[in-house]
Amino acid sequence: MSPKVFVKEEKAQVQPPTLKAPAFSGSYSRYLVKFQSLIALFILCLIISLLSDKFLTVANGWNVMRQISVNICISVGMTLVVLTAGIDLSVGSVLALCGAITAGLLKFGIELPSQDLFIGFTLLGVVLAGLLTGTLLGTFNGWTITRFKVPPFVATLAVLTIARGLTMLYTKGFPISGLGADFAYIGTGWLLGIPVPVWISGIIVGLAVFLTNKTRLGRYIYAIGGNESAARLSGINISKVKTTVYAIAGGLAAIGGIIVTSRLDSAQPNAGISYELDAIAAVVIGGTSLSGGRGSILGTVQGAIIIGVLNNGLVLLNVSPFWQQVVKGMVILLAVIIDKANSKSE
Amino acid sequence: MLVAENITKKFSGVVALENVCLEIEAGKVTALIGENGAGKSTLMKILSGVYPDYEGSILFRGQVVNFANPREAQRAGIAIIHQELNLVPYLSITENIFLGREIITAWGTLNQKEMRRRTQLLLHKLNLDVNPDTLVGELKVGQQQVVEIAKALLDESEVIIMDEPTSAISDSEVEVLFGIIQGLKRENKAIVYVSHKLDELFRIADRFVVLRDGRCIESGSMQEVCQERLIQKMVGREINISRKKTKNNQGKALLSVENICLKHPVRKDQSLLKNISFTLHQGEILGLFGLMGAGRTELLETIFGLHPKLATGQLIISQQPVTLKSPAEAIKAGLALVPEDRKKDGLVLGLDVQTNICLTTLPDLEDAGILNNRKEFSLSEKYIRDLKIKTSSEKQTAGNLSGGNQQKIVLAKWLATKPRILLLDEPTRGIDINAKSEIYKLIQELADAGLGIIVVSSELPEILSVSDRILVMAEGRLTAEFAMEEATEDGILKAAIPNTI
Structure with a gap:
């Protein structure tokens, strides 16, 4: 296959029909595009390691991984939502509420003095309760979006406020601390030489990659984001798929909440504020289109790592926190501009 | 006033207009007649500057003009009122009329008083008795049309082109519109009136021009012509249509539709479909013809379960009464719908060919809940081969293929569901001749294999060449049924034109 054919690949109608995909497209530019975020990450690491000798150490590596x-x-979760052309602004608040409920149930259980009743919780019990809370809130998001056609931006903005309010009500505005060593293991422990939170996020990424590539649900998510009308006509139950996706996003926010609470040994009522923006930034830097249908989980992981490395590097280089925000914003802009330029040239 | 000489327009090699000459006189209404695809809208778009490149010349007030865009044509004095109105519903009448040409005070602010005054004058002239501050979205469709006309008059337009102006308005609003047109005639404006409704044309038009297959067939005075002759001129083509042999052995009834009605989604008092009943048999290709807005697409959508809340009536599939509330149920009942607009409703353009083909049948392509790539590949490969889809690979993005190949992908994804009833909405719209004939052949083979097929088309030759039996719709009603032996272009078109039966 000549390079000329590759450049004009979209004019496939003039090509003779061949059924086998070309094994190698014979141009480096395509690989440059495909691995652009990895390349950016590599360059970023290179620069930071030249400027700081604390960066390229094993300890710092695990530190970054645990932070992200x-x-x-x-x-x-955000990637799945954005792939359906939606958005979930509520995840930060959902994270806080789930963390608070997990911590509260672990420490105090449920007391009903009028019934003379006390329910205590095991570690597994509180984790499941936290997960359930997040999934329910996500399902609620999906329900208002699909049943009442509330735009996702508005529906999840409402839940952002509601969940934050519920967190304040439940914690009465104070942190719930002193949760015990067993619970702290989730956020601070090590397993086989790898931090437990890294295990958790790694497993989640693995499952999500599997979901998006190998299951019907994953296929439907891409189809709905790419063309909702065509998906509906193909017999896909749009409401069911969307609700499921928001429920997953809620559940994953709950897992985040449990990790945060465990790591700090404390559920903070104002935990997770603006986390939704970091998540959206990771999704966007990872190349997922906010208009849906295009993107990948692994892209988002790269985006999250870039943000994490950038944060870490700027701290190591003693850049002021104020400048850190400015730099982060510029990186987000740059990533999207490059992405746009690439999709236009395709 | 406006003379078009030897206009020829080609779209990527396909001739849309060929040596068309047209003369529009001041103070007269010129009717432009022709069936769908005759070239009316192309001609209108050339006159109003939408298509700046064409062969031939246009003389406006004795001077050769070539408008680069609609704005230029508008400034010169040629205004077009499209079938779909171009108004902003959330702005007032005044704001809409002056949109893009606001009057500014010496301070640089909007001169609202002056704009309002001039709007009032225009509305008064057009006998529209509403407050200029009314939001356009609150007006009736007929009144909105008057606002469009007011917009045209603001520019002192000398030529006003109206494209199907009565397609969406009620009878009394038509009377108002005709009154306005008479007034414009007295002011010596030239009006071009495009419409399917022949009886209207006989009331309002002075002259007529018939277009057919991109050519100007006849023109003359409206008084010296009769309806029969116009219809004959519209359709009378000499092309030989390869009529297929009608099947004698009619199969069992596959789908019966009884008294299907469909309410308008916004205007609940109006109906888009009125008491439609018919039967489709096994192995039969049923042609469904109608002009724009006749309700053809809505009928297919209703059968496919897309309007469960607005529709009433009964479907009987293989002697079993069914109620279809969603496309998923329709698919399960053995139906498949190839929609009219494949880019909007048919394909996920950003996904690859294989994924699009497999989208309707994913549950069959799984092993224990996990998609089996080998099964997906072999399914898509089968259809790429069977339907001769020209693609570099099954991983090619669907949006990169030509229209004909995209249409084949849509067909493939529905054939994969093994339907018994196939609903095809304009299956060959916008695709080249070769792909067309391949799709006709395919339709024929599928019918021979026992499927019941409904083909909706607005092209008469297509309907005549592909169908075993033809139904005609007009304004939401079934107006005629023809067996293949008795079907003629004249007869079908007569039944499709509203208010003339």
Whole structure:
């Protein structure tokens, strides 16, 4: 296959029909596009390691990985939502509420003095309760979006406020601390030489990659985001798929909440504020289109790592936190501009 | 006033207009007649500057003009009122009329008083008795049309082109519109009136021009012509249509539709479909013809379960009464719908060919809940081969293929569901001749294999060459049924034109 054919690949109608995909497209530019975020990440690491000798150490590596594990959990859910051309602004608040409920149930259980009743919870019990809370809130998002046609931006904005309010009500505005060593293991422990949060986020990424590539649901998510009308005519139950996706996003936010609470040994009522923005940033830097239908989980993981490395590097280089925000914003813009330029040239 | 000489327009090699000459006189209404695809709208778009490149010349007030865009044509004095109105519903009448040409005070602010005054004058002239501050979205469709006309008059337009102006308005609104047109005639404006409704043309038009297959067939005075002759001129083509042999052995009834009605989604008092009943047999190709807005697409959508809340009536599939509430149920009942607009409703353009073909049958392509790539590949490969889909690979993005190949992908994804009833809405729209004939052949083979097929088309030759039996719709009603032996172009078109039966 000549390079000329590759450049004009979209004019496939003039090509003779061949059924086998070309094994190698014979041009480096395509690989440059495909791995652009990896390349950017590599260059970023290179620059930081030249400027700081603390960066390229094993300890710092695990440190970065542990820091981004929460964002990865949320971003994976966000990717699924964005692939359906939706958005979920509520994840930060959902994270806080789930963390608070997990911590509260672990520490105090449920007391009903009028019934003379006390329910205590095991570690597994509180984790499941936290997950359930997040999934329910996500399902609620999906329900208002599909049943009442509330735009996702508005529906999840409402739940952002509601969940934050519920967190304040439940915690009465104070942190719930002192949760015990067993619970702390989730956020701070090590397993086989790898931090537990990294295990958790890694497994979530694996499952999500599997979901998007190998299951019907994953296929439907891409189809709905790509062309909802065609998906509906193909007999796909749009409401069911969307609700499921928001429920997953809620559940993953809950996992993030449990990790955060465990790591701090404390459920903070104002945990997770603006986490949704970090997640959206990871999704966008990872090349997922906000108009849906195009993108991938692994892209988002790269996006999250880029943000994490950038944060870490800027701290190591003693850049002021104010400048850190400016730099982060510029990186997001740059990533999207490059992505747009690429999709136009295709 | 406006003279078009030897206009020829080609779209990527296909001739849309060939040596068309047209003369539009001041103070007269010129009717432009022709069936769908005759070239009326192309001609209108050339006159109003939408298509700047064409062969031939246009003389406006004795001077050769070539408008680069609609804005230029508008400034010169040629205004077009499209079938779909171009108004902003959330702005007032005044704001709409002055949109893009606001009057500014010396301070640089909007001169609202002056704009309002001039709007009032225009509305008064057009006998529209509403407050200029009314939001356009609150007006009736007929009144919105008057606002469009007011917009045209603001520019002191000398030529006003109206494209199907009565397609969406009620009878009394038509009377108002005709009154306005008479007034414009007295002011010596030239009006071009495009319509299917012949009886209207006899009331309002002075002259007529018939277009057919991109050529100007006849023109003359409206008074010296009769309806029969016009219809004959519209359709009378000499092309030989390869009529297929009608089947004698009619199969069992596959689908019966009884008293299907469909309410308008917004205007609940109006109906898009009125008491439609018919039967489709096994191995039969049923042609469904109608002009724009006759309700053809809505009928197919209703049968496919897309309007469960607005539709009433009964479907009987293989002697079993069914109610279809969603496309998923329709698919399960053995139906498949190839929609009219494949880019909007048929394909996920950003996904590859294989994924699009497999989208309707994913449950069959799984092993224990996991998609089996080998099964997906062999399914898509089968259809790429069977339907001769020209693609570099099954991983090619669907949006990169030509229209004909995209249409084949849509067909493939529906054939994969093994339907018994196939609903095809304009299956050959916008695709080249070769792909067309391949799709006709395919339709024939599928019918021979025992499927019941409904083909909706607005092209008469297509309907005549592909169908075993033809139904005609007009304004939401079934107006005629023809067996193949008795079907003629004249007869079908007569039944399709509203208010003339």
